[in-house]
Amino acid sequence: MSGADMPHASESPATSLAAASPGRAERPAPIGQTTAYAAEWERTEAARAAGQPAWLRAARRQAFDRFLDLGFPGTRLEEWRFTNVAPIAESRFPLAEPAHLTAADIEPWTFADVAIRLVFVNGYYAPALSTPAASLPHGVSLGPLGPALHHLATAGDTSLARVAPVDGHAFTALNTAFLADGASLTIAPHVAIEQPIQVLFVSSPDQRATMSHPRLLVEAGADSQARIVEVYAGTPGTMYFTNAVTEVSLGEHAVVEHCRIQLESDAAFHVGVVQVEAARSSAFRAQTFALSGALLRNDITVRMAGEGVDCVLNGLYLAMAQQLVDNHTTIDHAMPHGTSLEIFKGVLGGRSRGVFNGKIIVRQDAQQTDAKQTNRALLLTDQAMIDTKPQLEIFANDVKCTHGAAIGQLDDDAIFYLRSRGLGAQEARAVLIHAFAGDLVDGVRIPGVQTRLRDILSERLTRELSRLGETAGGRA
Amino acid sequence: MLLSINDLRVKAEGKDILQGLSLNVNAGEVHAIMGPNGSGKSTLARALSGHPGYEVTEGTVTFKGQDLLAMDPEVRAREGVFMAFQYPVEIAGVNNAYFLKAALNAVRRHRGQPELDAMEFLTLVKSTMKRLEMDAAFLNRPVNEGFSGGEKKRNEIFQMAVLEPALAVLDETDSGLDIDALRVVADGVNAMRSPERATIVVTHYQRLLTYIVPDFVHVLADGRIVRSAGKELAEELEAKGYGWIEGEAARA
Ligand SMILES: Nc1ncnc2c1ncn2[C@@H]1O[C@H](COP(=O)(O)OP(=O)(O)OP(=O)(O)O)[C@@H](O)[C@H]1O
């Protein structure tokens, strides 16, 4: 790619909801695959309360038009080469209806030491399961997005879709087109929230396979601090489509830790877009855990809009059976003195498929950038596959940029060594996989979350390894 | 008899390595196995520990009256076979304490003993470490990773001391050790000597055998034991080299 293709750092940032989008006339006829979605959109839009502000309805319509323009991405697009979304495009997912869940139902996805919590079931805010007010400092507003939007007079009054604009990404456009609710966290300047905050999106479809479009909007004011745990989960065995968008803006000197956990049903589809914009001297530290789901696709973009931004972007993914996990990350060093450290690790078993695409852009102005990317994958079977691609686009000359990728299998000698000391074959493999993945779990500094992640990892690995033991007698 | 090897033939990657090896070891005995490079010493150790890359094509191995060859490697370990590797494997990300506790508890479960909790385990290993002159920080390091050659060998002996096997096979545990380390390792092995246990010491040189005095010395050449005698054989080998024995074996 040449420099000319790159939008320059000084260009205006993303178009917001309020900005104009292409008129309807320019739009080509919707491609067949979007017809079911169009019908569902028209139906829901008509059913939605007339009391909703006109600007919101217009914004949704605009987003939907944009979605129709873009259509579902095909595998001929470089960014979607390995991930075929036909199963999503060709399905007919009605928008999920509200469902009633109890505290016991959601217990597996909550954490002992995370007391502040917003819970959404099928995309609808569940006040009975939520504890938004618990010990929040003054200057923090945490709650459902829907009611907040209803009070606004114009689109210009919200920063919704500013960091995650609808124009570039079909799934973001689709999310915005169906937007009715979501979670909103706004932190006033200089406020540090000590307690971690959880946002839980649970899918609990009825007999039909339904879809939901969760949204999380975080605005961290200058010099503010927060830790956010974003969890997606679903009733085991159910089929549904989660199309999530998270947008985070960090003011100058803000520090945000973001832990994103996908624990979807093994039959579920999840497309998640995370867009982050970081102002001068802010720090964004993220960990993403893609642990279950039939198809998980994450597009994570961090844009360093100011000097001296510090970014950590780590991820662990597990793909078993026939699952597909695709992580596309972009770290955009637009300004000088930014540092980014990215480690992604995958454990792939069964006939699963993994994709990692790690793009690092260092723009012309971004001198003294220090970027380091590591990407490792562990293949547990001969049938598992990984496609991995670092993508460095460097336009500044005084930068430090390193990347490394390694794909491997469990070391037979190490397995034998452990067995020769008395560990069973399955236990030996589990020990080595935990050794591979453990540092990313250790990086989660909320003890309850860390412990839970470790347990989930063990539980899923045990299942996979016993399956391995049955079929092949293992590798060693 | 603790261990009885009868006419053992072992193949690796299509190559015949052990070609009819027989050896009997009683509880309470120390046997030394010596022999030139490539004679099959490590292959014997690997075959005894159940390495999947080594195929037994003929022969039997009986351990405590049971068919050792029918057991998975972990079962052999739990039954009390311990192999100190010539080249211990480095395992990144797994710390020594975690690994050894898992191993010890696997062995204890097998023996019907209660598992040790973290505190009991620490108490046990701390005294062993002291005896082997090992630094406590070592417990939190990843298994063998970044260890010097000597540290790796010492770690093998440490594991052996903690797991208390009935039969220990030490494959060139002396190589790369300076004289102080050699003494510590030998003390570790000697401390384990008891009427219920036996040790097979594989070595090139007789130095280790001045510290761990063997009851028998065997010479391995071309996959067979070509000579067995008392400890004086080790000294003779050191003085004369292996040539004369190999020559004898070829003529026989
Ligand atoms: N996995 C293997 N595949 C092929 N050949 C092997 C394998 N292991 C050992 N050999 C060969 O078998 C022979 C015996 O090897 P072994 O390691 O048992 O010898 P050794 O007596 O332990 O030698 P050293 O004194 O060098 O440790 C050698 O020729 C070696 O190259």
Ligand SMILES: [Mg+2]
């Ligand atoms: Mg050897």
